[in-house]
Amino acid sequence: MNREEDSSHTEHLDAFFHPRSVAVIGASNKKDSLGNVTFSLFYHGPFAGDVYPVSVSSEEIQGVKAYRSVRDIPGDVDLAVIVIPARAVNPVMRECVEKGIPACVIITGGFSEVGEVEREQELRTIINESDIRVIGPNCVGIYVPATGVDTVFLPKEKMGRPPAGHIGLISQSGAFVSAVLDWFAAVGLGVSKVVSFGNKIDVNYSDLITYLSEDDETRVITIYMEGLEYGRMFMKAAREATKKTPIVILKAGRSRAGAAAAASHTGSLAGSDRVYDTAFKQSGIIRTYSSEELFDVSKAFLWQPLPSGARIAIITDGGGSGVMAADALEDWGLVLAPLQEHTKEHMRASFPPYCTVKNPIDLTGDADIERYEIALRAVLDDENVDAIVLIFLFQVPTLGDDAVERAVALLQQGTKPVVVVAAGGTYTQRRVEELEAAGLPCYQTPERAVRAMGALCSHGAWRQKHSQG
Amino acid sequence: MNREEDSSHTEHLDAFFHPRSVAVIGASNKKDSLGNVTFSLFYHGPFAGDVYPVSVSSEEIQGVKAYRSVRDIPGDVDLAVIVIPARAVNPVMRECVEKGIPACVIITGGFSEVGEVEREQELRTIINESDIRVIGPNCVGIYVPATGVDTVFLPKEKMGRPPAGHIGLISQSGAFVSAVLDWFAAVGLGVSKVVSFGNKIDVNYSDLITYLSEDDETRVITIYMEGLEYGRMFMKAAREATKKTPIVILKAGRSRAGAAAAASHTGSLAGSDRVYDTAFKQSGIIRTYSSEELFDVSKAFLWQPLPSGARIAIITDGGGSGVMAADALEDWGLVLAPLQEHTKEHMRASFPPYCTVKNPIDLTGDADIERYEIALRAVLDDENVDAIVLIFLFQVPTLGDDAVERAVALLQQGTKPVVVVAAGGTYTQRRVEELEAAGLPCYQTPERAVRAMGALCSHGAWRQKHSQG
Numbered sequence: 001m002n003r004e005e006d007s008s009h010t011e012h013l014d015a016f017f018h019p020r021s022v023a024v025i026g027a028s029n030k031k032d033s034l035g036n037v038t039f040s041l042f043y044h045g046p047f048a049g050d051v052y053p054v055s056v057s058s059e060e061i062q063g064v065k066a067y068r069s070v071r072d073i074p075g076d077v078d079l080a081v082i083v084i085p086a087r088a089v090n091p092v093m094r095e096c097v098e099k100g101i102p103a104c105v106i107i108t109g110g111f112s113e114v115g116e117v118e119r120e121q122e123l124r125t126i127i128n129e130s131d132i133r134v135i136g137p138n139c140v141g142i143y144v145p146a147t148g149v150d151t152v153f154l155p156k157e158k159m160g161r162p163p164a165g166h167i168g169l170i171s172q173s174g175a176f177v178s179a180v181l182d183w184f185a186a187v188g189l190g191v192s193k194v195v196s197f198g199n200k201i202d203v204n205y206s207d208l209i210t211y212l213s214e215d216d217e218t219r220v221i222t223i224y225m226e227g228l229e230y231g232r233m234f235m236k237a238a239r240e241a242t243k244k245t246p247i248v249i250l251k252a253g254r255s256r257a258g259a260a261a262a263a264s265h266t267g268s269l270a271g272s273d274r275v276y277d278t279a280f281k282q283s284g285i286i287r288t289y290s291s292e293e294l295f296d297v298s299k300a301f302l303w304q305p306l307p308s309g310a311r312i313a314i315i316t317d318g319g320g321s322g323v324m325a326a327d328a329l330e331d332w333g334l335v336l337a338p339l340q341e342h343t344k345e346h347m348r349a350s351f352p353p354y355c356t357v358k359n360p361i362d363l364t365g366d367a368d369i370e371r372y373e374i375a376l377r378a379v380l381d382d383e384n385v386d387a388i389v390l391i392f393l394f395q396v397p398t399l400g401d402d403a404v405e406r407a408v409a410l411l412q413q414g415t416k417p418v419v420v421v422a423a424g425g426t427y428t429q430r431r432v433e434e435l436e437a438a439g440l441p442c443y444q445t446p447e448r449a450v451r452a453m454g455a456l457c458s459h460g461a462w463r464q465k466h467s468q469g
Numbered sequence: 470m471n472r473e474e475d476s477s478h479t480e481h482l483d484a485f486f487h488p489r490s491v492a493v494i495g496a497s498n499k500k501d502s503l504g505n506v507t508f509s510l511f512y513h514g515p516f517a518g519d520v521y522p523v524s525v526s527s528e529e530i531q532g533v534k535a536y537r538s539v540r541d542i543p544g545d546v547d548l549a550v551i552v553i554p555a556r557a558v559n560p561v562m563r564e565c566v567e568k569g570i571p572a573c574v575i576i577t578g579g580f581s582e583v584g585e586v587e588r589e590q591e592l593r594t595i596i597n598e599s600d601i602r603v604i605g606p607n608c609v610g611i612y613v614p615a616t617g618v619d620t621v622f623l624p625k626e627k628m629g630r631p632p633a634g635h636i637g638l639i640s641q642s643g644a645f646v647s648a649v650l651d652w653f654a655a656v657g658l659g660v661s662k663v664v665s666f667g668n669k670i671d672v673n674y675s676d677l678i679t680y681l682s683e684d685d686e687t688r689v690i691t692i693y694m695e696g697l698e699y700g701r702m703f704m705k706a707a708r709e710a711t712k713k714t715p716i717v718i719l720k721a722g723r724s725r726a727g728a729a730a731a732a733s734h735t736g737s738l739a740g741s742d743r744v745y746d747t748a749f750k751q752s753g754i755i756r757t758y759s760s761e762e763l764f765d766v767s768k769a770f771l772w773q774p775l776p777s778g779a780r781i782a783i784i785t786d787g788g789g790s791g792v793m794a795a796d797a798l799e800d801w802g803l804v805l806a807p808l809q810e811h812t813k814e815h816m817r818a819s820f821p822p823y824c825t826v827k828n829p830i831d832l833t834g835d836a837d838i839e840r841y842e843i844a845l846r847a848v849l850d851d852e853n854v855d856a857i858v859l860i861f862l863f864q865v866p867t868l869g870d871d872a873v874e875r876a877v878a879l880l881q882q883g884t885k886p887v888v889v890v891a892a893g894g895t896y897t898q899r900r901v902e903e904l905e906a907a908g909l910p911c912y913q914t915p916e917r918a919v920r921a922m923g924a925l926c927s928h929g930a931w932r933q934k935h936s937q938g
Contacts, residue, residue, distance in 0.1 A: 109823070110823075113823070114822065114823045154864050154866060157896065158864050158865075159893070160894040160895065172789070173787065173788060174787075174834065175787025175788065175789055175834055175862045176789040176790070178864040179787070179790075179862055179864060179897075182864055182892075182896070183892055183913075185894050186893070186898070224789065250793075252792040252793045252796060254796050255796040255800075257805045258795040258796035258799070260795075261788070261795045261831075264788075264827070265789065265791065265825075265831065290916040290917070291793075291914050292913060292916070292917070317644065318643075318644025318648070319644065319730070319733075319734030320641070320644055320645040320693065320695065320721060321642075321644060322734065323731045324719075324721045324760075326726040327721055327722065327726070327727035329724070354579075354582070354583045356734075362734065365643065365644055393644045393647065395628040395644075395647040395648060396623065396627075396644075396647075397501065397623060423648040423651075424648050424651035424652055424655070425628070425652055425655030426629065427628075427651075428648075428651065429655070444760075444761060445759045445760050446759075
């Protein structure tokens with residue numbers, strides 16, 4: 001049976017993410033070398049298990065006894081991380097198999113991506129004839145903050161590490177992962193498991209999607225994809241996974257020029273973009289068209305419940321932002337909720353006459369937090385409203401420093417999903433941090449917020465149709 | 470003759486932006502009141518001319534002798550700023566006309582936007598029967614950092630003020646302007662003249678477009694628009710202006726829901742969106758669909774020359790970003806430049822074999838700045854290349870702290886426009902600040918950078934077709 005067609009084969013993946021012991025094959029004392037950085041990340045980092053350096057040239061690495069081969073290591077090894085030159089990889093892989101190591105990350109490049117097809121074929125044979133699971137080759141591997149597994153060999157001063165959280169990230173591109181992790185670290189967004197699998201000779205999208213959808217720590221599966229080989233298997237895994245966990249994809253190589261570039265980058269046969277589009281739709285996958293959109297959407301899934309419909313209330317203190325949000329609703333198939341008469345009546349009785357009480361609700365530039373509270377309570381209670389786009393222009397003098405605290409207190413009593421728009425400088429940025437700490441996803445523009453809401457609604461509808469219980 | 474149809478009537482606009490003396494009508498001692506904040510912005514701010522407080526209730530404002538009417542002010546008044554209640558505006562306007570004041574900003578709301586159509590009609594009659602020019606009513610008015618004119622009454626601790634620079638900004642929405650100025654201040658982006666004209670009873674888009682296109686300080690005209698009344702005149706002004714100065718517009722109210730919202734916001738009759746689209750195209754205006762896109766594009770015009778064609782070279786150290794950039798090229802009608810043979814040959818001879826020397830040029834994850842320099846020189850010299858999308862993943866260990874300095878030194882010798890992609894956290898942010906200080910516009914994603922490049926190319930083509938000399 002073809003290994004890649006066996007999607008039940010994910011139980012061994014635990015060893016990648018929760019290993020009790022790790023062998024770093026190619027560990028080195030040479031400062032800033034790949035083998036040195038990789039060993040340090042495990043040995044000096046938060047990883048709590050045993051770390052064994054393996055080296056053919058050094059007796060010890062950073063003061064730790066080194067082994068010439070994994071076969072010489074006395075204890076069990078759950079995970080091998082390979083950072084030796086490409087020509088030495090296959091013999092070492094045989095030793096890993098002999099040792100009974102269940103999981104192996106091959107960081108080393110120099111396989112099919114540079115035309116070394118035979119080398120990659122030999123590696124494939126070794127893998128197929130054993131039980132070992134492999135991530136890579138030609139990849140940056142794995143990052144799991146909760147267990148301290150970190151094979152991303154970029155220096156910490158140039159690439160920050162995000163905290164433990166709930167985004168499960170899969171990427172075909174290592175560079176993409178490194179930029180994203182760095183950016184997440186800067187904004188404090190947390191990840192559960194991150195995998196960049198490069199040539200993906202063994203562990204593939206389907207394995208990881210299935211695994212992450214069953215992982216309690218992962219609330220959204222976020223994917224950067226260039227190409228896909230096993231379409232049927234992927235769709236099967238994705239259809240099953242999206243019954244519990246949203247999947248958001250950025251598929252690159254969608255244009256002719258991009259597809260050609262993808263072919264020389266990861267050897268991906270991009271295929272017709274329309275085929276991907278159909279496959280994603282039929283699997284309940286949310287497709288996005290830039291990394292910004294990918295993470296805007298993922299952030300909403302992370303923190304907000306799914307709406308039961310697509311009728312949106314917009315609350316704003318700046319009319320222009322309300323107009324732009326209303327425009328964006330139509331782009332994503334959402335509708336301006338037709339507010340109930342008594343909702344409008346209640347607001348009309350409470351607000352100055354120049355406020356607009358029909359949707360978008362415009363509290364105007366002298367809005368204080370009381371006015372927001374009245375509007376928020378009204379739309380939370382209105383049965384015609386499924387979800388809320390909440391726009392704060394914090395620049396107005398009437399919104400005090402307690403605005404976020406009070407809005408959050410009120411919103412936590414409701415169950416309708418909320419996305420927030422807040423654009424501005426330093427003062428606004430502080431308010432945004434408060435909002436996001438309370439689980440309210442914030443966006444710089446109405447368009448980005450509404451796009452995220454569109455994804456919540458679309459996945460909400462998919463789950464209503466496809467989830468059993 | 471109808472005032473709004475007379476587009477030659479812009480000479481008086483100087484008084485708005487370079488007044489020698491300002492009267493603040495409605496100046497007040499009441500802390501945090503509109504009249505107090507507005508007076509303070511002139512009196513305690515960088516404005517160097519005379520400032521006269523006008524008040525019917527106080528003899529002096531913040532220690533300065535106040536006048537009961539502008540008619541009592543001994544010297545000339547170039548600009549009147551009106552912050553009194555709506556019912557008192559028209560009589561006071563008559564006094565401004567009597568006094569011979571050339572320019573007046575009416576901050577006060579309470580006109581057609583709340584149904585006070587008669588009041589607005591009376592105001593219009595006063596204006597039409599005189600030579601006075603009016604911005605407003607119902608607006609935040611003007612911000613000109615170079616001369617210290619600042620009627621944007623929001624407190625500085627909540628809304629930062631950007632430095633003097635070269636974006637000319639026109640907005641129908643005051644809230645939009647306040648969020649944008651605050652954001653510009655945070656990122657250090659400078660403005661030449663900012664006008665938010667609310668109900669735009671007199672000074673309108675055409676006046677301002679003509680004025681700003683002739684203004685030496687303004688390199689790009691950036692507009693937030695909800696609706697337009699004098700379409701023919703607007704197109705005439707815009708077609709003339711875009712021969713010298715790019716115009717970038719965000720037109721809100723493009724959907725049915727958005728148009729309805731715009732009608733209650735600024736009373737704009739949004740009209741069919743297709744009509745706007747055609748008008749913009751025929752006038753050489755770049756249309757954008759979010760504030761992010763609006764300023765991404767404006768930033769490119771600010772700092773970069775126009776390309777002579779749409780053949781783009783992409784240089785990257787991360788293959789994925791190159792693929793995404795190539796995808797985005799097609800979205801905006803740009804093409805991957807077919808590199809000359811000797812360009813590729815030269816790079817092939819200089820780079821390791823795993824680098825990609827065809828476009829997108831992939832220097833891979835161990836690229837150092839030498840490799841970038843070789844590639845940059847090659848594409849600057851290649852006659853098949855009109856412009857460059859330069860992607861830096863600064864996370865890679867091989868790119869040193871001098872990367873930006875060296876790239877900038879090289880690029881300053883060339884004349885091809887460049888946009889930069891750089892995504893990441895703290896380290897990358899420092900490099901982005903260096904790049905932007907050198908006039909290289911940076912973007913978080915390939916899509917945003919390419920979109921900005923698309924605007925450069927599109928305006929470049931327009932100018933080739935429509936500029937004489």
